[in-house]
Amino acid sequence: MGGPPDGRYDALVIGGGIIGLVTAWRAALRGLRTALADPAPGGGAAWVAAGMLAAVTELHYGEQTLLGLNMASARRYPDFVAELEEASGQDVGHRACGTLAVAFDADDRAHLRELHTFQRGLGLESEWLTGRECRRLEPMLAPGVHGGLRVSGDNQVDPRRLTAALLTACERAGVAFHRARAERLLLDGDRATGIELAGGTRLTAERTVLAAGSLSGRLAGVPDDVLPPVRPVKGQVLRLSVPERYAPFLSRTVRAVVRGGPVYLVPRENGELVIGATSEELGWDTTVTAGGVYELLRDAHEVVPGITELPLVETCAGLRPGSPDNAPMLGPTALPGLLLATGHHRNGVLLTPITGDVMAEALTSGELPPEARPFTPRRFAAPAATPSPAQEQHP
Amino acid sequence: MGGPPDGRYDALVIGGGIIGLVTAWRAALRGLRTALADPAPGGGAAWVAAGMLAAVTELHYGEQTLLGLNMASARRYPDFVAELEEASGQDVGHRACGTLAVAFDADDRAHLRELHTFQRGLGLESEWLTGRECRRLEPMLAPGVHGGLRVSGDNQVDPRRLTAALLTACERAGVAFHRARAERLLLDGDRATGIELAGGTRLTAERTVLAAGSLSGRLAGVPDDVLPPVRPVKGQVLRLSVPERYAPFLSRTVRAVVRGGPVYLVPRENGELVIGATSEELGWDTTVTAGGVYELLRDAHEVVPGITELPLVETCAGLRPGSPDNAPMLGPTALPGLLLATGHHRNGVLLTPITGDVMAEALTSGELPPEARPFTPRRFAAPAATPSPAQEQHP
Numbered sequence: 001m002g003g004p005p006d007g008r009y010d011a012l013v014i015g016g017g018i019i020g021l022v023t024a025w026r027a028a029l030r031g032l033r034t035a036l037a038d039p040a041p042g043g044g045a046a047w048v049a050a051g052m053l054a055a056v057t058e059l060h061y062g063e064q065t066l067l068g069l070n071m072a073s074a075r076r077y078p079d080f081v082a083e084l085e086e087a088s089g090q091d092v093g094h095r096a097c098g099t100l101a102v103a104f105d106a107d108d109r110a111h112l113r114e115l116h117t118f119q120r121g122l123g124l125e126s127e128w129l130t131g132r133e134c135r136r137l138e139p140m141l142a143p144g145v146h147g148g149l150r151v152s153g154d155n156q157v158d159p160r161r162l163t164a165a166l167l168t169a170c171e172r173a174g175v176a177f178h179r180a181r182a183e184r185l186l187l188d189g190d191r192a193t194g195i196e197l198a199g200g201t202r203l204t205a206e207r208t209v210l211a212a213g214s215l216s217g218r219l220a221g222v223p224d225d226v227l228p229p230v231r232p233v234k235g236q237v238l239r240l241s242v243p244e245r246y247a248p249f250l251s252r253t254v255r256a257v258v259r260g261g262p263v264y265l266v267p268r269e270n271g272e273l274v275i276g277a278t279s280e281e282l283g284w285d286t287t288v289t290a291g292g293v294y295e296l297l298r299d300a301h302e303v304v305p306g307i308t309e310l311p312l313v314e315t316c317a318g319l320r321p322g323s324p325d326n327a328p329m330l331g332p333t334a335l336p337g338l339l340l341a342t343g344h345h346r347n348g349v350l351l352t353p354i355t356g357d358v359m360a361e362a363l364t365s366g367e368l369p370p371e372a373r374p375f376t377p378r379r380f381a382a383p384a385a386t387p388s389p390a391q392e393q394h395p
Numbered sequence: 396m397g398g399p400p401d402g403r404y405d406a407l408v409i410g411g412g413i414i415g416l417v418t419a420w421r422a423a424l425r426g427l428r429t430a431l432a433d434p435a436p437g438g439g440a441a442w443v444a445a446g447m448l449a450a451v452t453e454l455h456y457g458e459q460t461l462l463g464l465n466m467a468s469a470r471r472y473p474d475f476v477a478e479l480e481e482a483s484g485q486d487v488g489h490r491a492c493g494t495l496a497v498a499f500d501a502d503d504r505a506h507l508r509e510l511h512t513f514q515r516g517l518g519l520e521s522e523w524l525t526g527r528e529c530r531r532l533e534p535m536l537a538p539g540v541h542g543g544l545r546v547s548g549d550n551q552v553d554p555r556r557l558t559a560a561l562l563t564a565c566e567r568a569g570v571a572f573h574r575a576r577a578e579r580l581l582l583d584g585d586r587a588t589g590i591e592l593a594g595g596t597r598l599t600a601e602r603t604v605l606a607a608g609s610l611s612g613r614l615a616g617v618p619d620d621v622l623p624p625v626r627p628v629k630g631q632v633l634r635l636s637v638p639e640r641y642a643p644f645l646s647r648t649v650r651a652v653v654r655g656g657p658v659y660l661v662p663r664e665n666g667e668l669v670i671g672a673t674s675e676e677l678g679w680d681t682t683v684t685a686g687g688v689y690e691l692l693r694d695a696h697e698v699v700p701g702i703t704e705l706p707l708v709e710t711c712a713g714l715r716p717g718s719p720d721n722a723p724m725l726g727p728t729a730l731p732g733l734l735l736a737t738g739h740h741r742n743g744v745l746l747t748p749i750t751g752d753v754m755a756e757a758l759t760s761g762e763l764p765p766e767a768r769p770f771t772p773r774r775f776a777a778p779a780a781t782p783s784p785a786q787e788q789h790p
Contacts, residue, residue: 238685240685287706288706288707289703289704289705289706289707290633290635290692290695290696290702290703290704290705290706290707291696291702291703291704291705292703292707293688293692293707294689294692294693294696294703297685297688297689297692298689298693300685301685301686301689307685307686308684308685308686308687308689309684309685309686310684310685311682311683311684311685312683312684312685312687312688312710315707
């Protein structure tokens with residue numbers, strides 16, 4: 001381990017989840033001497049996530065600026081995957097399967113119809129289907145399905161494989177891993193100069209990136225006005241498996257709103273079927289609860305009754321890094337030498353490619369590229385100066 | 396391992412579940428040179444079971460003969476536990492907490508009222524409570540509870556601890572463990588003389604007890620007319636845990652019939668809350684399914700809504716050894732040298748003490764004690780000669 005010859009890195013990334021890993025990988029590819037600190041790199045929220053790349057189906061009113069970033073990242077996915085698979089020698093389970101969002105009652109249908117109109121108005125690809133057309137695509141759907149939206153561009157990746165491939169790619173690109181917890185940001189006057197690890201080791205760097213997911217708001221030594229306003233948003237997720245005799249059980253991601261909450265079923269090519277996800281604001285708790293599992297099974301059962309026959313293989317829970325406007329914080333902070341890459345909330349997997357590119361650019365040039373400027377962390381530090389992306393209303 | 400000095404055991408038990416273990420322990424205590432064959436003793440259906448000792452609340456019409464055996468075993472439980480805990484030096488989690496069976500609607504209530512009358516007619520202790528009285532005993536009960544039966548004598552034991560203690564007691568009593576699968580019963584003329592293990596080792600014994608749970612019908616070499624008619628009845632079970640801040644969540648076993656199926660919640664003193672159980676006839680399948688977990692959570696949630704807050708710690712499935720009349724097969728078969736101790740279906744844990752006593756007597760004297768005679772395996776081999784206990788109707 002230890003640092004580079006002169007004891008100082010160009011870039012030091014705090015956090016070994018997908019966002020920290022992609023930042024470190026992309027920085028190292030630009031020739032920066034890069035280090036990453038995490039007691040167990042490869043963990044984090046992506047270990048739990050389903051891996052939907054749902055820029056279009058997860059569109060929300062008032063989040064058009066975020067949509068732009070999501071779409072830009074979705075467009076980069078095929079090339080990103082090709083490059084990562086080449087660099088790591090590993091398959092990441094990227095599947096261009098599309099997504100089907102279905103409606104059960106008149107309310108649901110009206111809602112989806114509105115979403116469809118909104119999507120079309122923004123020039124997004126999205127096709128309205130009748131209930132019968134939905135069931136023709138996915139015969140396991142409940143008979144009560146009365147219509148749906150087919151979004152061919154909303155695909156999926158396997159976040160566990162993605163994480164593993166990023167780890168390997170980082171190692172091959174020469175990223176130095178420090179397997180310890182970052183205890184404290186080091187300052188020299190008004191400049192961040194590195195971190196102190198649990199155990200006392202100090203790492204110094206020209207630029208430090210805080211990419212610790214939902215923990216990013218808890219690093220000691222970060223001045224209050226720079227500390228990112230992230231909070232943990234718990235998600236519980238189930239993993240079922242589809243026995244050979246039922247395959248293909250589903251051919252694409254299926255989602256619906258049941259009792260006001262979203263539920264989705266993501267079928268992998270390897271027979272895994274991921275069902276997610278709860279959204280709970282309970283602090284740092286990552287317990288799998290009877291209630292979480294019950295609601296996921298109940299809602300998924302309403303959409304695809306046949307899931308009852310499938311083995312339940314795994315239950316788990318993770319913490320999304322929620323931000324005040326549901327958009328990430330990317331790039332330089334008001335503290336020279338400290339950058340952020342956190343607050344990705346539900347979109348961490350989707351935003352992985354563009355986050356890597358944007359952060360590598362910011363680490364190299366000191367500036368955010370234009371497409372990322374609305375996501376500067378400074379929008380929260382100085383609310384009067386920069387409007388939040390979520391507050392820019394669609395006409 | 397190997398056999399005793401002269402190469403021949405007095406008693407050889409096939410199967411290391413609770414029934415096999417208690418048989419071997421009690422036989423060894425009588426001075427019999429005893430061996431037990433099982434690739435992994437201490438497993439079996441008891442590893443999954445909730446451990447209700449529910450002689451009175453699980454009473455069914457037409458099963459009064461079985462009730463007699465169940466009650467006799469329940470009466471022996473306190474002394475049995477004391478002796479086993481002394482012999483093993485281990486606590487088995489026996490808890491004299493009683494059981495509350497609750498009703499939700501008029502139908503349930505009528506059903507429970509009838510059961511109450513039936514119980515009282517048989518001289519069993521059982522008290523009718525109003526909904527309010529039920530909730531005073533168990534404040535976590537759903538508001539919809541309209542009455543219930545309190546059965547103070549239906550207690551619980553922790554089957555995993557019971558199994559572990561029986562294993563230790565067997566070892567201390569000198570039972571020889573052969574950790575291999577029994578492949579075939581050995582015969583000499585019309586007499587069973589022992590078994591051949593996987594790998595080819597042969598064990599010989601004066602008397603061999605087939606106590607392999609739901610697998611008891613599959614041992615090669617057993618003549619067709621002696622092979623026990625057991626079948627696997629799958630049960631899925633959940634284990635939740637009660638955090639300190641919610642304790643005591645429940646103070647006694649709570650059961651109900653929801654949508655026609657029984658559900659029970661068994662609270663342990665160590666904070667475990669066991670929810671069971673499905674009853675599925677699917678052959679040898681022990682998969683935990685999305686549907687099994689869903690139904691248990693749905694039904695338990697209807698009885699005790701607050702379970703949603705509790706961590707879900709474990710899901711598992713086991714196979715009960717079902718018999719044609721739901722009663723066990725105990726004692727000598729028509730084949731000299733071969734005895735059975737199997738077919739305990741839902742009552743294996745409850746019937747453990749009396750099974751040990753009865754089998755030790757049969758192994759020593761060759762005869763079943765009077766209380767066990769209705770459960771001779773011969774009732775199936777010669778249906779005309781001995782009526783099945785389940786067919787003796789209550790007037």
